[in-house]
Amino acid sequence: MGSGGFAVTAALAVTDLSHSFGDRLALDKVGFTVQPGDFTVLLGLNGAGKSTLFALATHLYHNRSGAIEVFGFDIRRQPSQALRRMGVVFQQPTLDLDLSVEQNLSYHCALHGMARSLAKRRIEAELDRLQLIDRRRDKVRQLSGGLRRRVELARALLHEPSLLLLDEPTVGLDIASRGFLLEHVRALCSERQLAVLWATHLIDEADAESKVIVLHKGKVRAEGPAADVIAAAQADSLSAAFRNLTGEAP
Amino acid sequence: MSPAAYARCCAGILARESLRFVHQRGRFISALVRPLVWLVLFASGFRFVLGVSIIPPYETYVPYQVYIAPGLLAMIQLFNGMQSSLSMVYDREMGNMRTLLISPLPRWFLLTCKLLAGALISIPLAYAFLAVAWFWDVDPPAWGYLAVLPALLLSGLMLGALGLALSSLIRQLENFAGVMNFVIFPMFFASSALYPLWRVKEGGLALWYVCQANPFTHAVELIRFALYLKLDCVSLAVVAGSTLLFLALAILGYDPGRGMLARKGGGE
Numbered sequence: 001m002g003s004g005g006f007a008v009t010a011a012l013a014v015t016d017l018s019h020s021f022g023d024r025l026a027l028d029k030v031g032f033t034v035q036p037g038d039f040t041v042l043l044g045l046n047g048a049g050k051s052t053l054f055a056l057a058t059h060l061y062h063n064r065s066g067a068i069e070v071f072g073f074d075i076r077r078q079p080s081q082a083l084r085r086m087g088v089v090f091q092q093p094t095l096d097l098d099l100s101v102e103q104n105l106s107y108h109c110a111l112h113g114m115a116r117s118l119a120k121r122r123i124e125a126e127l128d129r130l131q132l133i134d135r136r137r138d139k140v141r142q143l144s145g146g147l148r149r150r151v152e153l154a155r156a157l158l159h160e161p162s163l164l165l166l167d168e169p170t171v172g173l174d175i176a177s178r179g180f181l182l183e184h185v186r187a188l189c190s191e192r193q194l195a196v197l198w199a200t201h202l203i204d205e206a207d208a209e210s211k212v213i214v215l216h217k218g219k220v221r222a223e224g225p226a227a228d229v230i231a232a233a234q235a236d237s238l239s240a241a242f243r244n245l246t247g248e249a250p
Numbered sequence: 251m252s253p254a255a256y257a258r259c260c261a262g263i264l265a266r267e268s269l270r271f272v273h274q275r276g277r278f279i280s281a282l283v284r285p286l287v288w289l290v291l292f293a294s295g296f297r298f299v300l301g302v303s304i305i306p307p308y309e310t311y312v313p314y315q316v317y318i319a320p321g322l323l324a325m326i327q328l329f330n331g332m333q334s335s336l337s338m339v340y341d342r343e344m345g346n347m348r349t350l351l352i353s354p355l356p357r358w359f360l361l362t363c364k365l366l367a368g369a370l371i372s373i374p375l376a377y378a379f380l381a382v383a384w385f386w387d388v389d390p391p392a393w394g395y396l397a398v399l400p401a402l403l404l405s406g407l408m409l410g411a412l413g414l415a416l417s418s419l420i421r422q423l424e425n426f427a428g429v430m431n432f433v434i435f436p437m438f439f440a441s442s443a444l445y446p447l448w449r450v451k452e453g454g455l456a457l458w459y460v461c462q463a464n465p466f467t468h469a470v471e472l473i474r475f476a477l478y479l480k481l482d483c484v485s486l487a488v489v490a491g492s493t494l495l496f497l498a499l500a501i502l503g504y505d506p507g508r509g510m511l512a513r514k515g516g517g518e
Contacts, residue, residue, distance in 0.1 A: 058351075059351070059352070060348065060506060061507070062506045076506075079506075084354040086352070088348075090349075092345035094345035094346055094348055094349045098270065099266070099270070106262070107263075109262070110259055110261065110262020110265070111259055111263075111349070111353035112255075112259075112353060113252070113258050113355065114258065115254070115258065116258075
């Protein structure tokens with residue numbers, strides 16, 4: 001709740017979310033919120049349930065129990081309203097390698113029903129901001145891994161979402177590309193009041209101001225500002241806190 | 251979302267599928283060479299073995315290559331439909347499918363557009379085949395080339411919808427070999443593509459029933475009749491009905507609540 005009794009609608013509200021594949025419980029009563037302007041790091045090792053959470057949040061399939069709401073719109077009941085407000089960078093590469101950067105981005109604009117003139121303007125603006133404007137006509141195949149990720153980030157922002165989900169966006173990138181991506185997304189949080197959920201297993205991607213959610217074996221072990229999580233786990237650093245909470249090294 | 255947004259989305263999907271097709275030159279060539287090999291080699295060899303009597307829509311005795319040409323047109327579409335299904339599986343594994351499915355437009359609409367794109371792509375291929383086949387004496391009436399267009403579109407949609415439905419069931423890329431063995435070959439051979447069904451009936455009644463029940467037979471007959479400016483109403487009904495059925499199965503298969511994705515956790 002915000003001050004003065006006004007309810008602030010969370011950008012992403014996950015409540016009591018459980019999901020299983022056969023007998024395997026992938027998510028167990030997971031709950032957290034991401035507020036506008038928050039840079040939230042979802043920390044978890046491989047197999048923690050991050051990808052399942054992303055699949056459910058992006059409406060790839062339905063959750064068995066619990067709810068996921070995007071700005072108050074339930075992803076199961078109002079998927080169109082929820083998806084319209086959401087930009088996604090998936091863990092696996094999702095660009096068409098044989099098409100140019102521009103063609104890939106135009107396709108995304110079309111999927112959101114955007115008019116051509118508006119699409120053109122947005123594509124130019126995002127490419128410019130991500131320093132890709134001179135590569136617009138290159139085939140994606142000719143781009144390095146880091147640049148491809150930037151294109152995917154540009155694509156996720158074209159329809160001006162208010163919530164950005166990124167699933168392990170820095171996997172396989174060099175230090176410079178990682179730094180660029182992190183810095184850019186953090187800037188978006190403060191400039192556009194964008195809500196960001198950044199899933200990773202790399203603990204150093206969470207800084208002191210980040211909000212942290214520790215997900216382990218399908219359960220949320222801790223949630224809150226990094227400093228609070230460290231204090232609650234009686235540790236002196238986030239990696240030590242992670243170790244204390246999960247019994248495993250990050 | 252406004253109707254214009256739907257139109258733009260569909261146009262975008264069609265444009266992307268066409269661009270992809272243009273970039274896959276190998277796919278175009280193999281899709282064309284396959285039926286031509288059948289026309290040139292198979293038909294030359296078998297014209298002396300298989301006699302074809304006068305059966306509708308033909309009004310005279312026809313050479314064997316003329317008989318199998320409509321079947322080969324349908325074959326182009328069968329392979330194209332299954333290849334689109336392969337691309338769906340490939341897409342899903344590469345994550346491209348996820349891009350499509352996070353569009354705010356309804357999923358049935360996205361899948362239908364994807365299907366339409368696949369069917370439209372098969373049409374220039376079919377006409378390229380007809381152009382080459384003309385040199386092998388496959389010369390239907392001039393208006394037949396126009397009349398066959400809606401038949402090609404509908405049969406392309408049916409076979410694409412079948413591919414789409416199958417793609418929601420296939421888990422792994424390499425299983426396309428299974429699709430070849432269990433879908434393409436049985437559908438093609440147990441149909442009227444290569445031999446008239448009265449000959450099949452002479453061979454065995456059970457097989458004749460199988461051929462009659464095979465929607466591919468009706469796609470072939472729809473194309474054959476249209477090419478000779480006639481309409482086979484039964485085939486039209488079967489092809490239209492099968493298209494709707496397969497599309498419904500595909501939409502169910504990709505439904506976030508019911509489909510295979512939900513049960514097994516696809517896309518991870």
